[in-house]
Amino acid sequence: MTATDVSSLISELLATDPGRPRVTWYGPDHERVEFSAKTLGNWVAKTAGLLVEELDCHPGSVVGIQLPVHWRSVTWLLAAWEVGVHAVVFDETADPRQATDMAFDVLVTDRPSSPPPGSIEAELVVVALPALATRWTGDVPPGAIDAAAEIRLQPDVFTPYxxxxxxxxxxxxxxxxxxxxxxxxxxxxxxxxxxLTGAGPSHAIEAYLAPLRAGGSVVLHHDLAALSDDARAHLVSQEQVTAI
Structure with a gap:
């Protein structure tokens, strides 16, 4: 594929086969979520809209992303790159010291009680992790945006300013x-x-973006390393995986 940015990548995926699975996620509670190119593009557009319209992000804004191995990590990163922000990623494998000297404009997290350094003054966005959650479970921290609730209100199409x-x-x-x-x-x-990958968003380039750029797809498993050989082989066969 010849895409040079997220907008053209999604356009090419839609033109190639809009109904083909592009992101499939297996969660900790026997959850399975699958996005076609059309659905993926819709979520990316809505998330990009939230970044721009509600959080005043623009090219060069610094957005911390503190999320695990999850389909929401994929959509947030693609949306961040569609807007042109600087995404600073934290996941289970990331070193929290990496952002000690960096101040965030926005922090996107599923762990608002354990923010990384540099995020004290950031706009806070809380992300619910249940597969198809429509709102944050419990009380939203004062001043924070509930991503699951607000993203649904954004337009289905995003055009970068x-x-x-x-x-x-x-x-x-x-x-x-x-x-x-x-x-x-x-x-x-x-x-x-x-x-098939169990990589968190700190490996987004090779694990998320690269297979999409190759016209392929991603199967995310929340704890791939814990699967037995038989369970992994079953998953590979069931999802028609061609690379791990």
Whole structure:
């Protein structure tokens, strides 16, 4: 595929096969969620709309993403890159010290009581993790936005007001920072790859973005390492996985 940004990537996926599964997620409570290109594009557009219209984000804004292995991690990252923000990722494998000297404009988290450094002054967005939750469970922290409730109110189509430059930071993990100039220049797997992964959002480039750029799809498992050999083999067969 020839996409050079998230908008063109989703357009190409829609043009290729709008109903084909693109993101499949297995959660801890026997949950399974599957998104076609059309549904994925809809969620990305709504999430990007929330970032811009409710959180005043623009190219260069710094957005902390503190989420686990989850389909919501995929949609938040794709939306962040569609808007052009600098996504700073924290997951189970990330080093929380990476952002000690960085101040966030927004923090997107499922753990509002344990925010990373640099997020004290950030706009807080709380993300409910049950598969198809429509609101945060319990009380929303004062001043925070309930992502599940607010995203549903956003338009189904998003048109960026501005584009990031090639040297605008796109993603920071414990491994370093990647700019928008390099975001779509990374290596991709074989065309059509259906990738099974247990990687968190700190590995979003190779685990989430790369297979989509190859015209393929992603199967996310919340705890892939804990599966027995038989359970993994069954999952591979059931989901027609071509790479792990």
């Amino acid at each position: 501005a584009r990031p430059t090639a040297d605008t930071p796109a993603l920071t993990t414990a491994a370093g920072t990647l700019t928008y100039g390099g975001l779509f220049a990374q290596e991709t797997p074989e065309p059509g790859t259906r990738l």
